[in-house]
Amino acid sequence: MLEPLIRANIGRLQTVYDRLPSPARTLLTSARGWFLSRIRYSPEAFSFLKHLRAHEAWTPDDISSFQIRSLQEIVSHARAAAPYYANYPQIEIRNFDSLRLLPVLTRETVRENRAHLLSRDVPPRQRIIAGTTGTTGGNLKVAYTEKLARENWAFLLRQWAWAGVKPRQPRVTLFGARVVPITRTTPPYWTHNLPERQILLSIFHLSQKTAADYLKFLHEHRGTVLEGFPSVLSILADFALSRGETIPMRAVFTSGEPLYPAAREKIESAFQAAVFDSYGMTEYCGLIQQCEKGEMHLAPEYGYLEILDANNAPVAADEEGYFVWTGFLNRAMPLVRYRIGDRGRWKLGTPCQCGRAFPRVTPTITRESEILHCADGRIFSPRALNQYLKGATSLRFCQFVHDRAERVVVRAVAGSDLAALEMMKIREELQHLLGGSMRVTAEIASEPLVFPGGKIPLIVNRVEQ
Numbered sequence: 001m002l003e004p005l006i007r008a009n010i011g012r013l014q015t016v017y018d019r020l021p022s023p024a025r026t027l028l029t030s031a032r033g034w035f036l037s038r039i040r041y042s043p044e045a046f047s048f049l050k051h052l053r054a055h056e057a058w059t060p061d062d063i064s065s066f067q068i069r070s071l072q073e074i075v076s077h078a079r080a081a082a083p084y085y086a087n088y089p090q091i092e093i094r095n096f097d098s099l100r101l102l103p104v105l106t107r108e109t110v111r112e113n114r115a116h117l118l119s120r121d122v123p124p125r126q127r128i129i130a131g132t133t134g135t136t137g138g139n140l141k142v143a144y145t146e147k148l149a150r151e152n153w154a155f156l157l158r159q160w161a162w163a164g165v166k167p168r169q170p171r172v173t174l175f176g177a178r179v180v181p182i183t184r185t186t187p188p189y190w191t192h193n194l195p196e197r198q199i200l201l202s203i204f205h206l207s208q209k210t211a212a213d214y215l216k217f218l219h220e221h222r223g224t225v226l227e228g229f230p231s232v233l234s235i236l237a238d239f240a241l242s243r244g245e246t247i248p249m250r251a252v253f254t255s256g257e258p259l260y261p262a263a264r265e266k267i268e269s270a271f272q273a274a275v276f277d278s279y280g281m282t283e284y285c286g287l288i289q290q291c292e293k294g295e296m297h298l299a300p301e302y303g304y305l306e307i308l309d310a311n312n313a314p315v316a317a318d319e320e321g322y323f324v325w326t327g328f329l330n331r332a333m334p335l336v337r338y339r340i341g342d343r344g345r346w347k348l349g350t351p352c353q354c355g356r357a358f359p360r361v362t363p364t365i366t367r368e369s370e371i372l373h374c375a376d377g378r379i380f381s382p383r384a385l386n387q388y389l390k391g392a393t394s395l396r397f398c399q400f401v402h403d404r405a406e407r408v409v410v411r412a413v414a415g416s417d418l419a420a421l422e423m424m425k426i427r428e429e430l431q432h433l434l435g436g437s438m439r440v441t442a443e444i445a446s447e448p449l450v451f452p453g454g455k456i457p458l459i460v461n462r463v464e465q
């Protein structure tokens with residue numbers, strides 16, 4: 001298999017990729033896009049999408065009986081296939097209350113028992129591995145399957161349909177891929193994925209100096225779909241609005257971090273389009289997506305959601321609590337009653353005007369963070385820096401403290417013996433990203449820095465702007 005080889009050598013391949021001329025990068029990005037689009041736009045994905053669209057007519061009773069059935073299936077699969085669940089009590093899940101007889105898994109427990117949570121039914125060569133840094137910067141390696149990648153894409157296409165966007169409609173993407181070399185100082189800051197009619201823009205080259213290039217590019221692609229991390233789109237919106245410009249786009253999709261009301265307002269006004277936000281996770285155990293009426297709906301076919309208090313008891317009505325997910329789709333690493341660390345509340349009251357009976361949930365904004373402004377004018381969103389944590393598995397927390405105009409401290413809380421080594425690697429890579437105008441140092445700390453209200457920011461900014 002080529003894929004494990006590529007994954008094992010990703011650092012070296014990135015160096016090779018960075019040295020290629022722009023057309024060759026487009027060719028490689030498109031080749032990868034071709035593989036992905038075979039999964040994303042396969043007949044199976046479209047048939048799954050068709051089912052998903054039919055489910056939009058479900059009544060609350062339809063939703064409950066589907067979820068009970070799916071819980072029975074995934075719990076018995078977990079018990080039979082993953083050693084961790086072998087000793088779980090033999091209960092029959094007749095209703096949602098019986099699920100509560102099973103323990104709640106914390107993120108720490110999943111990290112520590114990862115190997116035993118992998119399903120024996122899915123051979124290692126069929127596992128796709130992804131790293132997630134979650135809310136706190138502590139890394140977790142998650143396994144999933146190609147089938148799940150396909151199904152997950154169908155959920156995304158369902159939300160596109162809510163926005164009136166068709167599959168393969170041209171789009172401009174600003175997620176975490178390193179699509180052009182860090183050292184590049186002239187356009188293009190983008191590369192093309194031709195099979196998907198997608199252009200990937202770098203989130204690592206945003207700067208007051210490059211703002212005009214980014215805006216010119218967006219003007220040339222006005223009317224297309226725009227997707228990306230909220231903090232990144234918010235930086236772009238600032239570029240436009242501060243110059244008194246607006247760039248009408250078809251629709252905007254955000255995910256990967258919380259969307260603050262102020263950021264939504266800026267993005268909608270700069271790009272003259274509605275923002276469709278979504279909340280998901282690399283563990284692939286749950287999904288919440290915004291509909292065309294602006295409400296956040298649970299995708300009932302994706303996973304079962306409980307909102308629990310600190311003692312794992314259900315919260316009262318619409319009180320805030322912890323999200324505890326039981327994913328229906330991930331057969332490679334089933335997660336039953338997984339407390340991911342994020343919080344939110346049910347939204348009760350009159351049904352949504354969109355007509356769907358899918359329950360509504362409001363995720364709480366927990367990942368408050370700041371933006372890094374470098375001395376040379378470059379601007380990095382929390383998600384840009386977060387990409388540098390994905391390889392590390394030994395850190396409980398990792399934060400970036402901008403404490404002097406020209407210095408950033410990588411501040412890590414160790415989870416195992418490898419921590420110092422991984423922290424120094426992050427320091428080195430971040431130094432490469434930030435370049436000569438900044439100095440990056442590193443330190444091990446015993447606890448993370450916490451903002452008022454208990455939020456643990458990725459970037460802490462102590463420099464007067």
Ligand SMILES: [Zn+2]
Nearest residue numbers: 291295352354
């Ligand atoms: Zn709705």
